[in-house]
Amino acid sequence: MNSNHIFPHQSRSVHSQHGFALVIALSLMAFVLLLLLSITTLVQVETASAEISKTRLIAQQNALTGALTALAELQQHCGVDQRSTASAGIKDTVSSTPDIDGVLHPQWMGVWSYDEVTQTKQLETWLISGNQGKTRTTLLDPVSPLAQPGVRFPASPFANSANAADYVEAPIVYMDADESDGFAYWVSGQQEKADVGIALPTVDPLPASIEGAEVLGGQYNLPALGFDNLDPSDPDLAKVSGLSQLPLINGVDATQLEASAAALGAGNFGLLTNARDGGLRTDLTSKLETVVDGDTTAWVDFDSNSDGPVPAICR
Numbered sequence: 001m002n003s004n005h006i007f008p009h010q011s012r013s014v015h016s017q018h019g020f021a022l023v024i025a026l027s028l029m030a031f032v033l034l035l036l037l038s039i040t041t042l043v044q045v046e047t048a049s050a051e052i053s054k055t056r057l058i059a060q061q062n063a064l065t066g067a068l069t070a071l072a073e074l075q076q077h078c079g080v081d082q083r084s085t086a087s088a089g090i091k092d093t094v095s096s097t098p099d100i101d102g103v104l105h106p107q108w109m110g111v112w113s114y115d116e117v118t119q120t121k122q123l124e125t126w127l128i129s130g131n132q133g134k135t136r137t138t139l140l141d142p143v144s145p146l147a148q149p150g151v152r153f154p155a156s157p158f159a160n161s162a163n164a165a166d167y168v169e170a171p172i173v174y175m176d177a178d179e180s181d182g183f184a185y186w187v188s189g190q191q192e193k194a195d196v197g198i199a200l201p202t203v204d205p206l207p208a209s210i211e212g213a214e215v216l217g218g219q220y221n222l223p224a225l226g227f228d229n230l231d232p233s234d235p236d237l238a239k240v241s242g243l244s245q246l247p248l249i250n251g252v253d254a255t256q257l258e259a260s261a262a263a264l265g266a267g268n269f270g271l272l273t274n275a276r277d278g279g280l281r282t283d284l285t286s287k288l289e290t291v292v293d294g295d296t297t298a299w300v301d302f303d304s305n306s307d308g309p310v311p312a313i314c315r
Contacts, residue, residue: 086110154166155168242267
């Protein structure tokens, strides 16, 4: 009798222990599965992050290579004094119209050298990616389309993506056989742009003064480009350090700014070099401060001085 009462009790206890062990085993298996999923997800995230970092690093190095190449080309071709620069817009086939005709890439900047033997200018290069290491006869031509699509650079901070004329196309220079990595650059000529960082004085400056000479170049810049509501004597103009600040000036029309931004610059600098003989041109501006009234002495002896009338500026 006693044994019949003991065995059922022991059987229920053993079954209870087996059920508890099963729950523990399933819980451990679920924990291990969750741990594996977490580790797999972490590895995938880290792998993707490493790939993104690698791609970013390659892009930065490609951009740095392009910048250094552009700087080297600029130094090689414009470092000599006997150089002149101009945009490809000078190849305009119809000069009587405001648009540039017959030139697909009018904002490419060209470099010309002076040949003392023939006394003529010779094209050295166009400062655009793809021309490095090429001879004069194999240079990319701004009149012709690119052989393959390149990179589009905005010509100004206000470039309209719908207007192709607001962008400059530069060919891509690939750095590997599968053409997965490369760079492109475009060197802009700021010397041809109107400098907006000049405010006219409130009173007319004396002709024989440094102040009068400094504002001469910027006197008609903005009004001539259609900014009729702009006050040229606004002192805020002298504080402009970049084109992106122009909308903050009273009287600057946004539509007109978008249309004319490619012809504007802020804080342009250059050197008045002698493109024929080298060296700097005679600084006639300084004579305005030193000349005495009634002095008829010539500022420059043109019989012995070889300075030409047109300055050549490389930037």
